[in-house]
Amino acid sequence: MGQRVNKVDTAVTSTGHRAAVGDPVLEIRNLSVDYGYDDSAVHALRDVSLTLGVGEVLGLAGESGCGKSTLAYAATRLLPPPGVITGGDVIFHSSRDDRRLDLFAMSDDQLRASRWDDMAIVFQGAMNSLNPVYRVGKQLIDVMTAHRPDRSRGQHRARAKELLEMVGISPDRINSYPHQLSGGMRQRVMIAMALALEPQVVIMDEPTTALDVVMQRQIVEQLVKLRNELGFSVIFITHDVSLLIELADRIAIMYAGQIIEDATADDLYRRPRHPYTYGLLNSFPPLHGPRRELSGIPGSPPDLTALPAGCPFHPRCPHAFDPCDGKRPELQGTGREGEGHRQVACFLHDGYEVAVPGHLAIAPKPREKSS
Numbered sequence: 001m002g003q004r005v006n007k008v009d010t011a012v013t014s015t016g017h018r019a020a021v022g023d024p025v026l027e028i029r030n031l032s033v034d035y036g037y038d039d040s041a042v043h044a045l046r047d048v049s050l051t052l053g054v055g056e057v058l059g060l061a062g063e064s065g066c067g068k069s070t071l072a073y074a075a076t077r078l079l080p081p082p083g084v085i086t087g088g089d090v091i092f093h094s095s096r097d098d099r100r101l102d103l104f105a106m107s108d109d110q111l112r113a114s115r116w117d118d119m120a121i122v123f124q125g126a127m128n129s130l131n132p133v134y135r136v137g138k139q140l141i142d143v144m145t146a147h148r149p150d151r152s153r154g155q156h157r158a159r160a161k162e163l164l165e166m167v168g169i170s171p172d173r174i175n176s177y178p179h180q181l182s183g184g185m186r187q188r189v190m191i192a193m194a195l196a197l198e199p200q201v202v203i204m205d206e207p208t209t210a211l212d213v214v215m216q217r218q219i220v221e222q223l224v225k226l227r228n229e230l231g232f233s234v235i236f237i238t239h240d241v242s243l244l245i246e247l248a249d250r251i252a253i254m255y256a257g258q259i260i261e262d263a264t265a266d267d268l269y270r271r272p273r274h275p276y277t278y279g280l281l282n283s284f285p286p287l288h289g290p291r292r293e294l295s296g297i298p299g300s301p302p303d304l305t306a307l308p309a310g311c312p313f314h315p316r317c318p319h320a321f322d323p324c325d326g327k328r329p330e331l332q333g334t335g336r337e338g339e340g341h342r343q344v345a346c347f348l349h350d351g352y353e354v355a356v357p358g359h360l361a362i363a364p365k366p367r368e369k370s371s
């Protein structure tokens with residue numbers, strides 16, 4: 001039924017993560033978004049570039065307010081006012097039929113046809129967006145009927161049952177109303193809905209945040225299983241980087257509207273390069289391994305209407321030195337052997353490694369602040 005991963009080399013690492021970033025399915029290039037205009041504009045995204053590979057699970061993490069949801073809304077052209085896209089492109093490459101879609105150049109009709117079919121989105125609090133007066137089966141069938149009017153209701157009903165089963169819900173729940181399902185089950189229904197038309201990209205914004213840890217874990221495991229079976233690509237947004245270490249192939253860390261580090265999940269976990277990544281890893285308890293003391297990140301993110309000069313993290317950074325308050329570091333490769341993919345926006349990254357207690361013992365080599 002679903003498309004299988006057969007186009008890309010998806011080498012699986014010892015931890016089960018896929019290592020390769022295959023052909024791109026979604027390219028976000030230099031995307032910038034403001035809320036409002038002029039001096040009071042909130043610069044929610046600044047020059048964000050991110051590529052999602054075919055079959056890849058890309059995690060996007062960062063503190064609240066760093067722009068994760070804005071990225072999801074803007075990249076799918078669902079940004080509500082007063083959000084304004086001030087620059088950039090989003091390109092979708094269909095690996096099924098070699099279509100290349102420039103999302104910002106598409107008409108509304110083209111966008112409507114592409115949504116759910118090419119890209120599906122599960123937004124924050126989606127489980128509460130099921131219509132309480134309709135049975136879940138009807139809601140699944142309605143989405144499919146709108147996009148596949150040539151198929152019979154019987155076919156859609158059979159597919160709805162299959163989808164429920166795929167996400168771990170008994171197919172006889174097709175006649176249940178949303179209030180008859182637990183929060184976890186409602187969230188699974190939303191995932192089933194997102195997968196109904198076999199999209200190539202699924203964007204999930206904090207899909208498990210409202211659920212307890214056990215349920216979160218089950219849903220994440222299910223998602224990985226489905227991705228392995230069906231081969232879709234995922235952008236998974238969360239503030240919980242520990243969850244991403246378990247789930248994602250690659251993780252991009254956002255701070256103040258920018259990507260500040262982008263690396264495979266293994267690399268990010270073992271060798272975080274950006275001091276903010278280090279702080280973030282040290283703010284959440286690991287799902288596995290020994291307990292450790294969590295220190296968090298002192299201070300708070302900057303006001304996005306008046307960003308500090310230089311690196312936006314420098315006022316909170318314990319390692320800030322000369323260039324940090326004057327020049328904005330670019331997101332760039334580290335140039336290190338074996339780190340072909342990793343990118344980091346930090347003046348320290350060259351020849352510098354930080355260690356996260358409880359994550360990995362690499363001796364930190366902090367540089368002295370120059371006087």
Ligand SMILES: Nc1ncnc2c1ncn2[C@@H]1O[C@H](COP(=O)(O)OP(=O)(O)OP(=O)(O)O)[C@@H](O)[C@H]1O
Binds near residue numbers: 066067081083
């Ligand atoms: N409608 C709006 N008007 C003005 N500013 C907004 C609006 N929506 C979001 N913002 C601002 O844009 C920035 C990015 O918000 P966004 O919701 O994208 O962050 P986030 O990382 O997804 O946060 P969270 O994890 O809390 O969902 C924040 O500073 C937020 O205050």
